[in-house]
Every structure is written in structure tokens, then in C-alpha cells.
Amino acid sequence: MAGLTIRNVIKSYGDVEVMHGVDLDIDDGEFVVFVGPSGCGKSTLLRMIAGLEEISGGEISIGDRVVNEVAPSKRGVAMVFQTYALYPHMTVYNNMAFGLKQAKTPKDEIDRRVQQAAKVLDIVDYLDRTPRALSGGQRQRVAIGRAIVREPEVFLFDEPLSNLDAALRGQTRLEIARLHERLGSTMIYVTHDQVEAMTLADKIVVLRLGHVEQVGKPMDLYSKPDNLFVAQFIGSPAMNIFNSTVSGKSVSIGGEKGVGELQEAPQNGVVVGIRPEHLTTCKKSEAVISGKLELIEQLGDHIIAHLIRDDKSEFIVKTEHFAEFSRGDLMHFTIDADRVHYFDEKSEKRIS
Amino acid sequence: MAIVSQKSKFGSIARPTMAWVVGLIFFFPIFWLAFTSFKTDADAVKPEFLFFFTPTLDNYLNMAENYDYWRFAANSVITTTFATAFTLFVGVPAAYAMAFNPSRHTKDILMWMLSTKMLPAAAVLYPMTFLTKNFLGVFDTHFLIIIVLSLINLPIVIWMLFTYFKEIPKEIIEAGKMDGVNTWGEIKDILLPLAWGGLASTALLCFIFAWNEAYWTVRLTTTEAATLSKLIEGNRAPEGLFFGRLSAVSMAAVGPIVVLGWFCQKQLVQGLTFGAVK
Numbered sequence: 001m002a003g004l005t006i007r008n009v010i011k012s013y014g015d016v017e018v019m020h021g022v023d024l025d026i027d028d029g030e031f032v033v034f035v036g037p038s039g040c041g042k043s044t045l046l047r048m049i050a051g052l053e054e055i056s057g058g059e060i061s062i063g064d065r066v067v068n069e070v071a072p073s074k075r076g077v078a079m080v081f082q083t084y085a086l087y088p089h090m091t092v093y094n095n096m097a098f099g100l101k102q103a104k105t106p107k108d109e110i111d112r113r114v115q116q117a118a119k120v121l122d123i124v125d126y127l128d129r130t131p132r133a134l135s136g137g138q139r140q141r142v143a144i145g146r147a148i149v150r151e152p153e154v155f156l157f158d159e160p161l162s163n164l165d166a167a168l169r170g171q172t173r174l175e176i177a178r179l180h181e182r183l184g185s186t187m188i189y190v191t192h193d194q195v196e197a198m199t200l201a202d203k204i205v206v207l208r209l210g211h212v213e214q215v216g217k218p219m220d221l222y223s224k225p226d227n228l229f230v231a232q233f234i235g236s237p238a239m240n241i242f243n244s245t246v247s248g249k250s251v252s253i254g255g256e257k258g259v260g261e262l263q264e265a266p267q268n269g270v271v272v273g274i275r276p277e278h279l280t281t282c283k284k285s286e287a288v289i290s291g292k293l294e295l296i297e298q299l300g301d302h303i304i305a306h307l308i309r310d311d312k313s314e315f316i317v318k319t320e321h322f323a324e325f326s327r328g329d330l331m332h333f334t335i336d337a338d339r340v341h342y343f344d345e346k347s348e349k350r351i352s
Numbered sequence: 353m354a355i356v357s358q359k360s361k362f363g364s365i366a367r368p369t370m371a372w373v374v375g376l377i378f379f380f381p382i383f384w385l386a387f388t389s390f391k392t393d394a395d396a397v398k399p400e401f402l403f404f405f406t407p408t409l410d411n412y413l414n415m416a417e418n419y420d421y422w423r424f425a426a427n428s429v430i431t432t433t434f435a436t437a438f439t440l441f442v443g444v445p446a447a448y449a450m451a452f453n454p455s456r457h458t459k460d461i462l463m464w465m466l467s468t469k470m471l472p473a474a475a476v477l478y479p480m481t482f483l484t485k486n487f488l489g490v491f492d493t494h495f496l497i498i499i500v501l502s503l504i505n506l507p508i509v510i511w512m513l514f515t516y517f518k519e520i521p522k523e524i525i526e527a528g529k530m531d532g533v534n535t536w537g538e539i540k541d542i543l544l545p546l547a548w549g550g551l552a553s554t555a556l557l558c559f560i561f562a563w564n565e566a567y568w569t570v571r572l573t574t575t576e577a578a579t580l581s582k583l584i585e586g587n588r589a590p591e592g593l594f595f596g597r598l599s600a601v602s603m604a605a606v607g608p609i610v611v612l613g614w615f616c617q618k619q620l621v622q623g624l625t626f627g628a629v630k
Contacts, residue, residue, distance in 0.1 A: 014456075052526050073532025085523035089545040098541075099531030146527075 002063035002076065002153040003028040003186060004049065010057035011044055011210070019044060019210040021058065026188065026203070031180050034190045035197040036207035036233070042190045043158055045207070049188065050079050050156050062154060073102070075154075078147035082159040084139045086131040086146070092118075093127040096146045110149075117148040120182075137168045144179070157189040161196065173199060194234055198222070206230050228348040231273045231341055237304055239341070240279075240315040242272045242289070251342065254309070255288040260337035262351060269345035276304065276318040279333040287332030291315060293325055307331060382606070389599035396595035411600030419601050424583040428605075431494055431569075431579060432562040435501035439509050439558050440551070442502070447513035448539055452525050462514065465507040473567050484572060492576045497569055501562040509558050516550030517543065553619050556612070563609045580605035 004026040011019035019041050026032050034042035047053040049060055051072035060067055067075045078099075086095050093114055100110045118124045121141040131139055140160060147155055157176070161169045177200055180187050191197055197204050198218045206213040206221065206229070214226040218234075225231035225239075232238045242253040249265055252258040253272050262270070274289075284290070291307030294314075305317045317333065325331060342351040388396050390407040415421045450458045485491040520543065528542045544551060566581040573582050584602050587594075613620065 050530065052529065071532070072529045077530075079527070079530050081523045081527060083521055083523050085521060085527040087524060087527070087542060098528075102532040102537070146531075150531075 003030070004154060004188075005061040006045075006049075006058070007060075008058035009045070009048065009055055009060060011041070011048060011053065012056045017056075017210070019048075019056075022210075022212055024205060024212065024215065026186060029184050029186055031177075031187045031189065031200055031202045032205060033197040033201035033203070034188065034205045034207060035192065035194055036213075038192060039209070040207040041210040042192075042205075042207045046079075046156055046158055046188060046190045049075075049154070050077055051075055052079075073099070076152055077154045077156055078150045078152035079156040079158065080140075080143045080147050080160045082162055084131070084143040084163070086139060086142055088131055091128050091130055092123060092134070092142050092145075095131065095142055096149050099146065099150050113149040113151070114145075117145040120148070120179075121145050136164055137172065140164060140172060144176075148179075148183075153186065155183075155185055155187040157187065159191055160189075161191070162193070176200065194236060198234070204234075206233060224350070225273075225341065226350050228271060228273070228343045231343070231350075235275055237276050237316050237318060239273045239275050242274070242313075242315070243345075244270045244272045246270050251340075253289055254311075255290060255332070256285055257288050257334070259288045259335060259340045262342060266342075266344070266351060268347075270351065271343040271345050271348075273341035273343060274315075274335055275339065276316040278335050278339040279317045280319070280335070281322060282332050282334040284332050286334050288334050289315070290330060290332045293327055293329045293331055295327070305331075382610070385599050385602055385606075388595055389603045391596045391599075393594045393596040396599070408596075411596050412604075414597070415601055415604060418597055419583060419587065421583070421601060421604060424578055424580045425604070427494070427497075427577055428563060428579040428581075431497040431501060431577065432559055434494075434498045435505065435562045436555055436559045438498060438502045439505050440555055443506060443509040443513055443554075444539065444544075444551075447510050447517050448543060450510075451514050451517035451520075452522060462511065465510060469507055477571065480568075481571065492573045492578075494577045496572055497577050497579070500568045500572060501565055504565065504568070505558045505561050508561070509554055512554045512557070513547070513550065516547045516554070519550075520546050549619070553616075556616050556620060560609055560613060 004024075006022055006024040006026075009019060009022045010017060022041075022045060034045060036042050044053060048055050049062075051067065051070065055068050062075055062077065087098065090098065096114045096117060097110045100113065105113075114127070115124070118127055121144060123138060123141050123145060126134060126138060126142075131142065134142065140163075143160070160176070161172055164172060173196060176187075176189075180200075189196075189200060201218050203215060204218055204221050205215050208229055214221060214230045216224075221230060221234045225234060228241070232241065244251045244253050244259070246252075246262075246266060246269070249262045250258045251260060251262060251270055251272060259272055259274070279289070289309070291309045291314075293305060294308050295306040297304040297306075302318055302320055303322070305319070305322070306314060307317065308314050322331075343349065344351055387403075389411055390409070391401065391405050392408055392410070395401045395405045450462065481491070484496055490496040524542060524546070525538055528538050533541060564581070566585065569579045569581045570585045573579070578586070584598070584605055587598055587601070
């Protein structure tokens with residue numbers, strides 16, 4: 001069992017720097033999710049922790065040990081790949097046993113660990129088959145099994161669910177959460193899917209263009225995003241962003257009433273962020289924002305409404321129902337002032 | 353269903369016919385050779401006996417005393433086998449390195465290797481002969497022929513292996529790294545089992561090319577390391593009238609490789625079209 005420390009880690013390919021000095025502390029037993037759009041460096045960071053990519057600068061320690069120069073297999077980490085990366089020419093049993101054989105583990109010990117992992121993952125019946133004969137979900141279990149048998153201090157998952165279909169994805173997500181519960185090991189999980197990040201993580205690390213944008217508990221990121229990028233990345237559907245007019249401390253986005261007040265008068269322009277699920281219908285006189293209903297997406301338990309304002313800008317509302325409205329109707333919305341997010345127009349940083 | 357099965361009648365007859373015509377054109381010299389090898393030397397040059405003649409096995413039965421066939425055959429087997437082994441021994445690690453740890457220059461190196469095939473062999477005939485004979489003293493040795501055959505085939509072998517290795521997902525090799533295999537283990541336990549088909553067809557092609565090579569084996573040998581190519585070539589002019597005998601020995605020279613190719617046809621075709629299908 002071990003935590004992880006990442007200090008000022010840089011990655012460059014030739015002259016191009018792609019990770020710009022990342023700092024991160026991961027506690028022992030924590031489930032950490034790296035999330036961000038493609039090209040943000042989340043996989044690169046994971047692969048540097050795994051030892052599959054060289055570290056161009058800075059330091060990565062697992063436990064108390066600096067592992068910059070340590071071979072992948074000696075770092076006490078195990079990795080689950082997006083494409084499973086099972087050895088196609090070996091049986092499931094040998095796939096799982098391969099790493100232990102390399103480490104010269106006694107035969108009965110290998111057998112014990114493989115059988116135990118197979119039982120946990122419910123793949124005992126497939127041990128003699130080759131990966132070819134398995135479904136995607138089963139392959140993913142084998143890949144996880146291959147990681148478990150090595151009893152690593154840190155598990156690394158590189159988008160492990162993205163090759164599975166939707167139903168299986170939800171189920172496997174749950175299994176990974178249970179696995180974390182049972183093993184209590186440190187886990188680092190890379191995904192571009194913010195739902196996976198929100199549901200699995202003890203701590204989310206949002207990355208963009210080789211920078212850490214914000215680190216925090218899922219709900220903290222949701223309710224107090226540090227900047228405009230995190231605000232729009234976390235939450236589904238994404239947060240609505242409005243330009244505002246500020247007079248003194250009070251901020252308005254074009255409705256009858258202002259959305260709220262800032263603690264002090266801002267120096268730059270202010271961008272207002274409102275989550276679609278926080279807007280509620282109201283009378284015209286109370287509206288902070290109004291728009292014509294353009295499209296309704298029915299999702300069963302809730303609906304997503306797309307609205308257009310007079311200036312042609314669009315926004316989204318997520319609610320349980322508003323059956324009384326139909327396409328083309330002018331609708332008015334208000335919001336709880338505590339739930340409004342303000343960002344500096346220039347720096348895109350949160351104004352608290 | 354009707355749509356699917358609707359093939360043009362012309363296509364279903366014309367295409368196989370074309371294939372047969374092309375096949376027969378290619379096969380004709382061998383067919384002629386096979387026929388001639390069963391004729392007496394006298395019959396061989398007479399046009400009226402092209403198809404109708406009294407077959408004889410004498411040419412084959414007397415081959416050993418006429419031509420010392422077995423010595424040349426042994427040389428062919430030795431040089432071809434060792435050259436193929438050596439080519440793979442060098443080619444597998446080279447292709448592995450380029451496929452899984454490419455650098456900025458990998459493409460250039462591959463192109464450079466291929467470019468060596470563009471050099472006209474005749475251009476270096478004089479330096480090759482002079483240097484190996486007078487300077488290195490390796491002229492007409494197995495060693496020289498093995499090295500020359502290896503170097504001739506190395507570019508194409510590395511290219512082929514590189515293509516096969518490229519098909520193997522990088523993650524599988526990386527999974528191996530995570531599992532703690534060393535480089536040799538990666539090649540032995542992961543790469544070779546996965547690329548076995550490609551490796552086999554590469555080796556086969558390499559073997560065929562080496563066996564058939566004539567330009568250098570003829571020019572860089574006299575007796576000691578002379579291969580079957582040299583045997584045929586060497587007997588062409590002085591014994592020009594002995595077509596029957598020469599055909600028999602030629603058949604014996606190309607025979608092994610034709611049979612080998614025949615049996616490995618599927619493997620070869622699969623190997624050569626591997627990249628194209630994907």
C-alpha cells in the first residue's frame with residue numbers, strides 16, 4: 001500500500017513540452033480520476049507513473065521511493081489497458097500468471113493467486129480459454145485479473161471502459177468501485193467521461209493541455225469549479241455560460257432581475273455560469289433570463305430543453321417536466337443566487 | 353439475394369481463363385525444361401520431337417557423374433540456410449526496434465535500406481570481385497556467399513517483419529513490460545508467437561530469394577562455394593549442345609524450391625498480402 005507524489009513533472013517530445021510541471025499528491029488507498037478532453041495529457045501522466053513513458057523533468061515517487069528510473073514492473077504498479085492488451089496466444093490462466101512467472105513466483109503461489117482473482121472476477125470457467133473466445137466484458141475482467149494477481153500498491157486504469165457497450169460500462173464501473181472497496185489499494189483511473197469521474201472518484205484531477213486545472217472531491221468540483229474550463233467540463237449537460245452587465249456589485253444577464261451580487265465590484269468583465277439543472281420556471285417579473293423554447297429532449301426521468309434568447313444565443317434547462325409549454329413559447333427562469341457561478345472574463349478564474 | 357448472386361457470365365468465365373493463360377505463360381519455361389529433361393541430347397534440339405519423343409531417365413540417372421550435382425546442391429543448401437538464419441537473426445531485432453521504439457529517423461532508415469536495392473549490382477561488380485579476391489581473401493568461400501546473400505535480403509526482410517510487427521498492438525508489448533519481461537523475453541514470449549505466420553512467410557521468401565540468387569553466386573565463386581546457380585550457368589556455354597542433360601540438372605536445381613513454394617503457397621500468399629488486406 002502506498003500513496004503517490006508527483007512533483008513538477010514535465011514531459012517533452014523533442015522541443016515540444018506537453019506536460020508543464022504537474023504537482024499532485026495522492027493518498028494511500030485513494031481512488032483518483034484523471035479527467036480531461038483528449039490531448040490534455042491524462043494518459044501521458046498515467047503512463048509516466050507506469051513507467052511506459054520517460055519523465056523529462058521533475059519527480060514521481062510511489063510510497064517513499066522515487067521511481068523515475070525504476071522499470072515498470074519494479075514500481076509496484078499494475079495497469080489495465082483500454083484495449084485490454086491481453087496476450088492473444090495464451091490462455092486466460094497464463095495471461096494472469098505471466099507476470100508472476102516473470103517474477104519467479106513459486107508455482108503453487110501463482111496458482112493460489114490466479115484462482116483467487118478468478119473467483120473474485122467470476123472468470124473461473126474461462127481459465128482454459130484464449131482471449132479470442134471471450135466477450136469484451138470478459139476480456140476486461142481478465143485484464144483486471146492480470147493486474148490483481150500482481151498485488152500492486154497502485155492500480156492504473158487507462159480508459160478501461162471505453163471499449164465496452166453502455167450497459168456493460170455501467171456494470172463494470174460498479175465492479176471497479178467494489179474492487180476498490182475490497183482491496184483498498186490506491187487506484188488511478190483515466191477517463192474522458194465525466195460521469196465515470198464523478199461516480200468513481202475520491203478525488204478528481206482535471207487536466208487541460210498539460211496543466212492541472214483543478215484537483216478536488218467530485219462535489220467540490222461540481223459546486224465550486226475553479227475556472228470556466230472545469231465549470232464547463234464537469235456536469236452534464238454542460239454549464240450555461242452568459243456574458244453579463246455589471247453595475248456596481250450586481251450582475252445581470254439580461255432578465256428583469258439580476259442574477260445576484262458580487263462581494264466587491266469587479267475589475268474586468270464577468271462571465272456568469274448557470275447549471276441547466278438549477279434554473280426553475282417563474283413569472284416574467286422575477287425572471288433572470290428568458291428564452292423561446294426551441295427543442296425538448298425527453299429522457300424519461302427528466303427533460304432537457306433548448307432555448308433561444310432574443311440575441312440568438314442558446315441555453316439549456318434540465319428539469320423534471322414542463323408539460324404546459326410547447327415549442328415557440330417564451331419561458332422565464334430564475335435561479336437560487338447561491339448557485340450562480342461568476343468568472344473573470346479575462347483570466348477565466350472563479351470570482352467568489 | 354438475387355442481387356448478391358448476380359455475377360456477370362463474362363466475368364465468371366473470362367477471369368479464370370485469363371488467370372490460366374497468365375499462369376501457363378509463366379509456367380511454360382519450366383514445362384519445357386521438364387519435357388526436355390526426359391529427352392536424349394540428340395532429340396532435345398530437334399523441333400519435330402517437341403512433344404513426341406521417347407522419354408528416357410538417363411539424364412537424371414547420370415546426373416551425379418555428368419555434373420557433380422550433389423556438391424553444388426550441398427553448397428546451395430548450406431549457403432541458403434545459413435543466410436536465411438543470419439538474415440532473421442539480424443532482421444528480427446532490427447524490425448522489433450523500429451516497430452516498437454521508433455525514432456524520428458526510423459522512416460529514413462527504412463527508406464535508406466530499401467534504397468540499397470536500387471543500386472545496380474553490375475556497378476559494384478568490379479570492386480566486389482577485386483576486394484574479395486585480392487584484399488579480403490574470401491572469394492569463393494561459403495562465408496562470403498552467406499554474407500552476400502544475407503545482405504541482399506536484409507532490406508526486404510526487415511521491411512516485411514516491420515510491417516508484421518506494426519500490426520501487433522503496442523499495448524500488448526507494454527503489458528509485457530508491466531509484467532516484467534526483458535527485451536529478449538518480449539521477443540521470445542510475445543512478439544514471435546504473435547508474428548509467427550509473418551515470420552514463417554518472411555523466412556520462406558528469404559530462403560527462396562537466396563536459393564535463386566544467381567548474379568553474385570555465379571560471379572563470386574569458382575568451385576569451393578559454387579551453388580546450383582553456378583552449376584547451371586557454368587555449363588551453359590561449353591556444353592551448349594547437351595540440352596537434355598542440362599535440363600535435367602536444371603530441374604534438379606529449381607525442383608526443391610518449386611516444391612517448397614508449392615507446399616507453402618497458402619502461407620506465402622497470406623504473407624505477401626497481409627498488409628494489403630487490412
